[in-house]
Amino acid sequence: MSDHIVLTSHHSQSSKEQPSNEIHWGAESPEIRGPIIASLTTPQHRNAIGTHSGAYAIYRALAVASGTLDRDHRPDFTNTAPAELIGPHPQWGDPDKIVSFDPYGHMAPAVFAKQSAAGIDIRPSIAVTKAHINMPELKEAMSAGRLKPDGEILFENGDVRVTKAAIDPVWYLPGLAKRFNINESALRRHLFEQTGGMFPELVTRFDLKVFLPPIGGMTLYCFGEISALGKEVTRVACRVHDECNGSDVFGSDICTCRPYLAHGIEVCIEMAQQGGVGLVVYNRKEGRALGEVTKFLVYNARKRQVGGDRAETYFARTECVAGVQDMRFQELMPDVFHWLGIKRIDRWASMSNMKHGALTAQGIEVVERVPIPDELIPADARVEMDAKVAAGYFAAGAPVSIEELAMAKGRELGV
Amino acid sequence: MSDHIVLTSHHSQSSKEQPSNEIHWGAESPEIRGPIIASLTTPQHRNAIGTHSGAYAIYRALAVASGTLDRDHRPDFTNTAPAELIGPHPQWGDPDKIVSFDPYGHMAPAVFAKQSAAGIDIRPSIAVTKAHINMPELKEAMSAGRLKPDGEILFENGDVRVTKAAIDPVWYLPGLAKRFNINESALRRHLFEQTGGMFPELVTRFDLKVFLPPIGGMTLYCFGEISALGKEVTRVACRVHDECNGSDVFGSDICTCRPYLAHGIEVCIEMAQQGGVGLVVYNRKEGRALGEVTKFLVYNARKRQVGGDRAETYFARTECVAGVQDMRFQELMPDVFHWLGIKRIDRWASMSNMKHGALTAQGIEVVERVPIPDELIPADARVEMDAKVAAGYFAAGAPVSIEELAMAKGRELGV
Numbered sequence: 001m002s003d004h005i006v007l008t009s010h011h012s013q014s015s016k017e018q019p020s021n022e023i024h025w026g027a028e029s030p031e032i033r034g035p036i037i038a039s040l041t042t043p044q045h046r047n048a049i050g051t052h053s054g055a056y057a058i059y060r061a062l063a064v065a066s067g068t069l070d071r072d073h074r075p076d077f078t079n080t081a082p083a084e085l086i087g088p089h090p091q092w093g094d095p096d097k098i099v100s101f102d103p104y105g106h107m108a109p110a111v112f113a114k115q116s117a118a119g120i121d122i123r124p125s126i127a128v129t130k131a132h133i134n135m136p137e138l139k140e141a142m143s144a145g146r147l148k149p150d151g152e153i154l155f156e157n158g159d160v161r162v163t164k165a166a167i168d169p170v171w172y173l174p175g176l177a178k179r180f181n182i183n184e185s186a187l188r189r190h191l192f193e194q195t196g197g198m199f200p201e202l203v204t205r206f207d208l209k210v211f212l213p214p215i216g217g218m219t220l221y222c223f224g225e226i227s228a229l230g231k232e233v234t235r236v237a238c239r240v241h242d243e244c245n246g247s248d249v250f251g252s253d254i255c256t257c258r259p260y261l262a263h264g265i266e267v268c269i270e271m272a273q274q275g276g277v278g279l280v281v282y283n284r285k286e287g288r289a290l291g292e293v294t295k296f297l298v299y300n301a302r303k304r305q306v307g308g309d310r311a312e313t314y315f316a317r318t319e320c321v322a323g324v325q326d327m328r329f330q331e332l333m334p335d336v337f338h339w340l341g342i343k344r345i346d347r348w349a350s351m352s353n354m355k356h357g358a359l360t361a362q363g364i365e366v367v368e369r370v371p372i373p374d375e376l377i378p379a380d381a382r383v384e385m386d387a388k389v390a391a392g393y394f395a396a397g398a399p400v401s402i403e404e405l406a407m408a409k410g411r412e413l414g415v
Numbered sequence: 416m417s418d419h420i421v422l423t424s425h426h427s428q429s430s431k432e433q434p435s436n437e438i439h440w441g442a443e444s445p446e447i448r449g450p451i452i453a454s455l456t457t458p459q460h461r462n463a464i465g466t467h468s469g470a471y472a473i474y475r476a477l478a479v480a481s482g483t484l485d486r487d488h489r490p491d492f493t494n495t496a497p498a499e500l501i502g503p504h505p506q507w508g509d510p511d512k513i514v515s516f517d518p519y520g521h522m523a524p525a526v527f528a529k530q531s532a533a534g535i536d537i538r539p540s541i542a543v544t545k546a547h548i549n550m551p552e553l554k555e556a557m558s559a560g561r562l563k564p565d566g567e568i569l570f571e572n573g574d575v576r577v578t579k580a581a582i583d584p585v586w587y588l589p590g591l592a593k594r595f596n597i598n599e600s601a602l603r604r605h606l607f608e609q610t611g612g613m614f615p616e617l618v619t620r621f622d623l624k625v626f627l628p629p630i631g632g633m634t635l636y637c638f639g640e641i642s643a644l645g646k647e648v649t650r651v652a653c654r655v656h657d658e659c660n661g662s663d664v665f666g667s668d669i670c671t672c673r674p675y676l677a678h679g680i681e682v683c684i685e686m687a688q689q690g691g692v693g694l695v696v697y698n699r700k701e702g703r704a705l706g707e708v709t710k711f712l713v714y715n716a717r718k719r720q721v722g723g724d725r726a727e728t729y730f731a732r733t734e735c736v737a738g739v740q741d742m743r744f745q746e747l748m749p750d751v752f753h754w755l756g757i758k759r760i761d762r763w764a765s766m767s768n769m770k771h772g773a774l775t776a777q778g779i780e781v782v783e784r785v786p787i788p789d790e791l792i793p794a795d796a797r798v799e800m801d802a803k804v805a806a807g808y809f810a811a812g813a814p815v816s817i818e819e820l821a822m823a824k825g826r827e828l829g830v
Contacts, residue, residue, distance in 0.1 A: 009615070050611045293583050299546075
């Protein structure tokens with residue numbers, strides 16, 4: 001290892017002498033698009049800011065620092081190719097349709113085999129595998145007669161057969177700026193400044209248009225035949241779920257996250273059993289992308305405020321602490337549907353108007369919006385539900401009155 | 416907003432003129448230790464690299480870029496203080512005991528109120544709240560007679576009363592280097608290089624000793640009286656759980672993660688019902704801190720290899736793809752027990768020798784190791800269990816033979 005540390009803020013002399021690895025985002029073929037190269041060992045090949053599996057790069061650094069991992073390790077991708085084919089779909093050749101991940105991410109080692117063989121460090125940013133999942137709520141749905149095993153998608157023991165894909169973020173910055181209707185240099189500057197100066201190339205290397213941000217990615221769960229997607233005739237059900245660890249894993253009763261997820265999966269299984277395809281998209285955006293520390297601070301403020309925890313002040317308490325009610329944004333969410341070739345979602349299990357609006361803005365039709373059944377909502381989560389309905393979230397029930405909103409319904413902190 | 420972008424790689428002139436905000440890590444009092452300052456609006460106050468809620472800073476940048484969030488927003492921390500007191504404990508005054516988060520993180524706004532009032536941007540890196548959780552497995556444990564409701568910790572409807580804390584990482588780099596037995600400059604260099612050049616200050620600003628890495632933090636769930644911790648007489652049960660979204664949320668049957676978590680919670684509830692304290696530590700380290708893309712690639716390689724998925728090649732396939740068998744490290748894991756004043760864990764629900772070794776190395780005694788009961792292991796997860804037992808993981812059953820290891824036990828990909 002050389003003793004010389006090379007800062008990244010400017011072009012090195014050697015990189016100017018290298019052949020161009022320019023990325024033509026949204027080109028009609030992968031050959032013209034070209035690979036995303038974020039090599040750590042051959043910096044002169046790089047055409048992106050950041051690294052693959054960026055959110056785990058810090059751990060890789062510890063592994064190298066402690067001598068466990070060879071810094072020059074190149075992965076052996078034998079037998080790792082996708083367990084199901086996905087695409088290409090026409091949407092992949094449109095630079096505006098998919099801006100937040102690489103549509104060729106799952107086939108990168110195959111599609112760019114020539115470059116790999118020539119020594120360029122090409123890595124997949126998507127992996128596709130198959131699994132059986134099993135959630136106690138689905139067994140309850142079977143006991144209650146809402147779901148019936150078919151031996152193909154859903155089994156007697158509650159097992160559900162899925163194809164799943166892990167998708168890491170790969171941001172095409174000009175496309176992202178366009179999606180948010182801002183200019184690219186403002187976007188790059190705020191990315192640099194609000195992270196405390198992460199990646200100076202954001203503000204010094206405008207020739208690098210692709211950024212691998214160190215944030216959580218998404219996981220796609222597909223119920224039914226993934227190969228049926230992209231066809232006009234295929235009916236699709238969907239739940240886009242933003243992570244809430246406290247509810248999703250531990251069943252915390254202050255919110256409706258896990259109940260909504262389990263309900264969404266039920267809707268997806270039904271659709272697959274009827275010959276359609278069900279999709280659950282799980283996004284790593286804990287606590288409305290504010291993180292769990294902020295989320296718990298807001299819980300305390302809600303429970304302790306004068307008058308108790310109530311729907312009318314639900315959003316206000318988040319804004320006091322975080323400066324915004326919600327930091328998730330849904331502008332990038334439709335990308336995964338474009339990737340799957342989907343133009344119409346027949347059953348959409350969500351009450352969020354932000355999500356619905358983002359789909360519509362991207363030209364994806366939503367036929368039916370499916371609300372969560374009332375009996376699946378925990379008592380302490382009524383505050384959240386009422387606040388959301390009053391704020392214009394979609395719901396099937398009657399509108400909530402002002403008097404209703406002002407009633408304290410959440411448990412106090414000590415109880 | 417000024418048009419002038421300031422790079423972070425070197426001291427600005429103005430910062431040299433500011434009064435010192437030096438951090439004295441491990442000092443006996445918070446006044447001497449001093450606050451961690453990662454202000455984005457007043458860079459000259461900063462004494463740390465990175466930002467608070469670092470893993471979500473990218474989303475904050477999008478919020479500012481799109482005009483939703485005021486870049487000068489300062490949080491209003493009214494009513495957000497911890498719902499239970501934690502500490503101080505003697506371990507907080509030892510610079511070697513806690514190196515991966517700020518022991519004063521939950522009380523920062525209160526303890527450093529003077530500095531806050533003087534306009535310094537002080538933020539908590541820990542939040543403590545109370546909740547009720549409810550997991551279907553606990554109802555099953557009640558039906559099976561293993562758990563009994565007491566109306567105080569565990570209720571008839573399966574609700575469990577917990578105190579929980581979200582803890583963001585705050586790394587004291589000299590302490591981290593010492594813990595890993597490497598030198599600080601090598602650590603800083605690898606953190607810089609393996610992240611693709613994230614935060615040049617890592618290699619240019621050795622005066623900044625504290626780093627807020629943009630990685631997931633941990634959540635601590637406490638069953639019973641948290642105020643009883645730190646006393647010799649208090650019996651403690653514990654499960655340290657590293658995130659596995661596919662199992663923890665969706666119940667994927669290829670591993671034992673959620674079954675082990677649910678079993679750990681059962682052990683914790685029992686301990687609390689007997690007057691002790693149960694602790695579940697949930698670490699955001701998906702897929703052995705390799706991330707889910709790598710994890711799914713490894714699943715495919717395991718299932719497709721000649722001879723099928725079997726225990727004898729379980730670790731080898733991970734190493735081919737990732738370069739290491741495991742990237743989690745457990746060296747920093749004991750910090751949370753030091754924070755809670757714990758010197759002895761009476762019941763330790765884990766089979767990992769790495770975790771056990773890390774505790775022992777930090778002088779924390781483990782009295783009894785509690786393995787997962789065999790009936791809680793999904794069939795497809797036998798490959799993982801056998802591989803771990805053969806690799807020297809702790810288990811109560813008989814040792815696994817070579818012949819046993821070579822048998823293909825995992826489901827194939829298409830099934």
